[in-house]
Amino acid sequence: MKRRTLPEFSKTISVALLFCFLAYTVTASLGYLTFGSSVRADILSCYNPTADVLVAVIGIALKMYTTYPILLFVGRAALDSVWMDIKGHTPAEMETGEKFRRISIASIWFVVSLLLALFAPNIGIVISLLGGLAALFIFVFPGLCLLQLILQGYIEIDCPVKELAWFSVAGFGLVLGGFIFGLTTTQSIWTDIYGTDT
Numbered sequence: 001m002k003r004r005t006l007p008e009f010s011k012t013i014s015v016a017l018l019f020c021f022l023a024y025t026v027t028a029s030l031g032y033l034t035f036g037s038s039v040r041a042d043i044l045s046c047y048n049p050t051a052d053v054l055v056a057v058i059g060i061a062l063k064m065y066t067t068y069p070i071l072l073f074v075g076r077a078a079l080d081s082v083w084m085d086i087k088g089h090t091p092a093e094m095e096t097g098e099k100f101r102r103i104s105i106a107s108i109w110f111v112v113s114l115l116l117a118l119f120a121p122n123i124g125i126v127i128s129l130l131g132g133l134a135a136l137f138i139f140v141f142p143g144l145c146l147l148q149l150i151l152q153g154y155i156e157i158d159c160p161v162k163e164l165a166w167f168s169v170a171g172f173g174l175v176l177g178g179f180i181f182g183l184t185t186t187q188s189i190w191t192d193i194y195g196t197d198t
Contacts, residue, residue, distance in 0.1 A: 006149075006154060006155075013142065017138065017142060020138055021138070024134075024138075027043070031043045031046075034046075040124065042123065042124045042127045042128075044056055044057055044060070045124065068113075072106060072109055075105075075109060076102060076105045076106065076109070079105055080094065080101065080105075083101070125188070125192055128184070128187075128188035128191065128192075129185065129188050131184045131188070132180070132181045132182075132184040132185035132188065133181070135176075135177045135178075135180035135181040135184065136177060136181050138177065139173045139174070139176050139177025139178075139180065140173065140174055140177035140178060140181065141177075142173055143169075143170045143171070143172070143173025143174040143177060144170075144174065146166070146169060146170040146173065147167075147170040147171075147174070150163075150166050150167065150170065
C-alpha cells in the first residue's frame with residue numbers, strides 16, 4: 001500500500017473479504033447444485049478419484065504446506081504478545097529469551113499439529129470443523145474490529161444515519177458469523193457422533 005491510512009486499509013480489507021465471500025459462495029453453490037443434499041464437507045470426496053481430482057488434492061496439500069509457516073508466525077507473535085502482557089515485560093526484556101521462546105513455541109505447535117494429524121480418524125472431521133472457524137475469521141473478527149474502530153472514534157461519524165449504518169454492518173458481521181459458526185460446528189459434531197446430518 002502506497003498510502004498507509006485507515007481508509008485505504010479498510011478498502012483493501014473490504015475488497016479481500018468480498019473476494020473471499022464470492023469464492024466461498026460460488027464454490028458452495030456449485031457444490032450444492034452438483035451433488036444436492038448428498039454434498040459432503042470435503043467436496044473433493046464427492047468426486048470419483050480421477051487424475052483431475054488428484055491434481056486438486058495435491059493443490060490443496062501445497063496450499064496447506066505453504067500456509068503452515070504463515071500461521072505459525074502469526075500464532076507465535078500472538079503468544080509472544082500475550083506472554084509480554086501477562087508478565088509485564090518491556091520489548092527489551094522480551095528479547096533476552098526470544099530465541100528459546102521461538103524454538104519452544106514452534107516445537108510445541110509442530111508436535112500438537114502432528115498429534116492431531118495422527119489421531120484424527122479422517123481429514124473430513126477436521127475440514128468440517130474448519131468451516132465453522134472460517135466463519136469466525138470471515139465475519140466475526142472483522143465485525144469486532146469494525147465495532148472497536150467505531151467505539152474508539154477512528155471512524156468519523158457526523159450523523160445518526162451513518163452511525164446506525166456502521167453499527168448495522170458490524171452487527172451483521174457478528175450475527176451472521178456467529179450463526180454460521182454455531183450451525184456448521186454443531187452439524188459437524190453431530191455428524192461425527194451420530195454419522196448423519198440430521
